[in-house]
Amino acid sequence: MTTDRQRTRAVLLRAAVCTLLAVGATFVLDDYRNYQLAVVAAVFCATAGLTLLVGLTGQLSLGHAVLMAAGGYGYALTATPAADAGLGGPARFALGIAGALVLAGAVGLLLGLAGARLKGPYLAGLTLALVIALPAITTQVPVLGGAAGVGAPFEGVPDGLRGVVGVEQWHAWIAVLVAAVAVTPLALLRSGRAGLRMRAVHGDETAARLAGISPARVKTGAFVAGALSAGLGGAVLAVVTQSVSPGAYDLAYSLLLLVAVVVGGLGSIGGAAVGAALVVLVPWLIDTVVTGVGLPADLEQRLAGNAAVLVFGALLVAVTVVWPGGLSHALGGRVSSLTHRLRPGRKVPRTLTER
Amino acid sequence: MRTTTTRRTRARAIAALGAAALVLPLAACGGTDEASPGVSAETITIGTHQPLSGPAAAGYSSISAATQAYFDHVNAQGGVHGRQIEYLVKNDGYNPATTQTVVRELVQQDEVFAILNGLGTPTHSAVLDFLNQNEVPDLFVSSGSTAWNDPEEYPYTFGYNADYHVEGSALGQYAADEHADSSVCVLGQDDDYGETFLEGVQIALGEDGVTATETYDTSNQDVTAQIGALQAAGCEVVMLATVNGFTALAVGTAAQMGFMPTWMAASAGGDYPTLTGFLGEAAPQLLQGFVSVNYLPFSPDSDWVELFTSINEEYNDGAPFDGNTVFGMSVGYAFVEALTRAGEDPTRESLVEALESGEVTGNGIAPLAYSADDHGGYDTVGITTVVDGVQDFVGTTYRLDGDTVSTAEPSAPPVEGEGVPAE
16 A cells, blocks of 8 residues: 555656656757757646546546647736846746746636536537637737737846856756646646546546535646646747747647647556657657658648648557557556566556556 | 665665766767858758748748749859758748747758748747847848848848838829829738838828728638728728738729729739739739839849749749749849858858848849848839739839838849859
């Protein structure tokens, strides 16, 4: 038997190791790889929340990108006035993050309240409508800057570290640390009592209610937790790219996040990380291959931008057929069977989808 | 007892791993040689972001192909200072977020020497800071926004197009000269394009010289309400700050409603061959007398058009020849000119210096207006009209200097040396 405290410690330790490894990795990677690492970390914030939402409470959100967008706009709309007022450094960054959390949290709360009342396709429909409406909303609300979006202040390398770390590396650090702060609570939630309640609600709402659990509260809570995390991801993207625009968070991107968590393994934080890496690396790999092969110009033109979607679709089909638990389950299965052999008697937490 | 030892060993292992991860790469960060990125003994690599897919692709995806064809032509003549030009075209789907990714890829992974002709106001705005922070020459941005002309804030960015102030003021002045006492109205895109163009018209006609203004959003393919409002306001001249697709939509919708004003369009939405593609057989009738502006050689009898047509046949598989073709090849010409003047071993600084020296003139109807404190591009445009299905200059040319619109003399440079700029 593992106690709550031991479990918490294990999660924190794993988070610390992963963070340290990621920060260490920034020294080995070149500028562009560091930029990609930062984007992966930002996407990880969103997929980690989404995987809990879909995998544990069974709420299907097709508009998760909107929560990222809310975080991005929240960051930009607070950090930019702060920059104009002459505020800089950690204070401005903290203010921006607070803005991101407030806006993303508010949108998440509204969706969560709806989510507690709407089931399955209706919730999916609502979130779908939201993501489709995003460009219209940004066009109609003047401060959101229309299709061009809004800018976010540039976070340069602090004086003490200049010369030691590059801008991209610094941004990767920020991204990795924010991702650690965003995802660790989700991992704790998942492995603790809250995770148990979410599984109970997903399994059978009536039974859960009989056991004294409020399904509405659990579902709303899961939505807010996922939204806060996604909002932090959006804020990180705003820092890294210095802008937020509706085009970055369209329906295709939302669906990509969903595909990523399914391919990675529903309900698994590791799976969310794998999925986040796929979202960033697959389009880039395809682009590199397509341009490297030397195809005729018009075929290359037609493939650019479309091939990635095709590959994701094929990947989704292949993974669900071969490893229904997702890539993390397929990879993790080997690792955990190994650790099982080394440390007998230790129980691995199971998600509903792993049955 | 056993657990503490394992924990301690684990902690030590982690500490060692962390230290290794932090220290090892530091050693690898040692000095690199400072050769100009993208320049090798045989090649010079530059890149661009273009909408090859998505909503803007139909209007603009042919530009980079034309530029590529021109570079193929130059490369076939031996390149510039013995170097072949490699032009990397990345698709951004006209999405600012994708632009940021592909431009980083070009700069940080492909290590291009410069970015040439990045297309679009919202898309290019997203990478403006990035390019200037990294001191990458950002030449000939493919957009008429006035944002590119800010040498103090953005020393590496150079515009190319006549900006929307120049175009708006020229059309405003032409309306005042040729259609005096007509009521002038403006239909514009609801962004920087429409707003800046309107300001330009007002430079020529005064704040209250415009009878009515309407705007449209590119996500809504219906301009009936706007055209109806312009008709009701009694507009006799309607100026369009529209992209080609919406120019065709506006003209077609108005014709259906029996509204036949004199149309005057900015160059981004006034390319007759492209409009014909949208309007089909009705184009010559609907667009008779259609006024637009241009700053590049476009007359059917121009030597430049003849040269570009032959390059288009040879290196571009004979793709349809339109304003985009001339634009793409002219951008290539101006770049080769700048690169030639940047010296035998060009650096990013020498390229910027060459442009700021004012020696790079381009092949437009007036020389490019670059100097140390002006990165704007063309400040002179000629008026074109469509007569019997042929779009050509009418000979009237306007120049905007500050807030003053004046007539100017067109002076396109002659074609020399197979269209490859010499020293």
